[in-house]
Amino acid sequence: MTDPKNEASTTPPLDPDVAARTMVLHRVINAPRSAVWGAWINPETLPSWWGPDGFSCRTQRIDLRTGGEWVFDMIAPDGTVFPNHHLYTEVRPEEHIAYTLLWGENGPEHAHASVVLEELDDSTTRVTLAMTFTTAAEWQEAKGFGAEALGLQTLGKLARFVGAE
Amino acid sequence: MAKHDPTLSRLFHALADDTRRGALTRLAKAPAPVTELAEPTGLKLPTVMRHLAVLEEAGLITSFKDGRTRTCALVPEALEPVRSWIEEQRAQWEARLDRLDAFVMQIMKDDEQ
Numbered sequence: 001m002t003d004p005k006n007e008a009s010t011t012p013p014l015d016p017d018v019a020a021r022t023m024v025l026h027r028v029i030n031a032p033r034s035a036v037w038g039a040w041i042n043p044e045t046l047p048s049w050w051g052p053d054g055f056s057c058r059t060q061r062i063d064l065r066t067g068g069e070w071v072f073d074m075i076a077p078d079g080t081v082f083p084n085h086h087l088y089t090e091v092r093p094e095e096h097i098a099y100t101l102l103w104g105e106n107g108p109e110h111a112h113a114s115v116v117l118e119e120l121d122d123s124t125t126r127v128t129l130a131m132t133f134t135t136a137a138e139w140q141e142a143k144g145f146g147a148e149a150l151g152l153q154t155l156g157k158l159a160r161f162v163g164a165e
Numbered sequence: 166m167a168k169h170d171p172t173l174s175r176l177f178h179a180l181a182d183d184t185r186r187g188a189l190t191r192l193a194k195a196p197a198p199v200t201e202l203a204e205p206t207g208l209k210l211p212t213v214m215r216h217l218a219v220l221e222e223a224g225l226i227t228s229f230k231d232g233r234t235r236t237c238a239l240v241p242e243a244l245e246p247v248r249s250w251i252e253e254q255r256a257q258w259e260a261r262l263d264r265l266d267a268f269v270m271q272i273m274k275d276d277e278q
Binding site: 081082083102103104105106107108110135137 | 182184185208209211212215216218219222
């Protein structure tokens with residue numbers, strides 16, 4: 001991808017088995033880190049920007065803290081419903097969010113995700129979203145439906161939400 | 166036995182869930198359509214289909230589409246690696262208990278003398 005603030009890469013973590021099923025996305029957002037964090041860890045705002053272009057979220061339960069969860073349906077532009085269940089394993093203010101993705105409430109595990117926010121300067125934040133899929137097959141399937149582009153759309157919606165575009 | 170047997174790991178992973186074991190118990194009676202397997206779980210249909218995909222990837226079930234209905238069925242021989250692994254472990258554990266038993270009997274006999 002040519003746009004340097006909007007790139008997809010598969011940075012190899014140490015374990016080659018994990019690397020083979022990990023997707024890493026970066027997005028630089030022209031907004032202070034506190035603003036990006038505030039849009040993310042907020043039950044009122046997260047559902048309003050989360051998901052790729054044209055998708056919407058219907059929340060059943062949301063509790064954004066370490067040990068909390070978000071149970072919601074993601075609705076595709078064609079009306080297809082994707083049940084989601086995120087279990088937050090770490091919420092460290094302004095720095096790090098880790099969560100496990102299930103295929104809907106009490107569904108099988110889909111992936112582990114890690115979000116890191118870095119303050120490049122007072123008004124610029126770099127977001128890194130890493131997703132390690134449960135199996136290499138799930139990663140292939142995700143790639144097949146364009147997970148990288150869809151993930152970057154989500155981070156683009158976040159940038160627009162905080163007024164960075 | 167190989168130290169890391171991907172087949173066994175997939176099987177035990179597939180079995181390590183109430184919803185999935187429930188589906189296997191139901192399918193032991195007869196093949197069933199996905200909607201019928203979903204009904205008692207209270208889970209959403211796409212979530213149940215994901216659970217069934219885990220069972221299918223482990224080779225425990227197979228599915229086929231008939232018109233608009235997808236029907237699932239057990240693969241009877243699929244549990245064989247699990248059964249033989251457990252049998253192997255049990256044989257070893259029991260052999261060890263037999264040796265412990267013999268050892269204790271010997272000590273008791275020595276004490277009597």
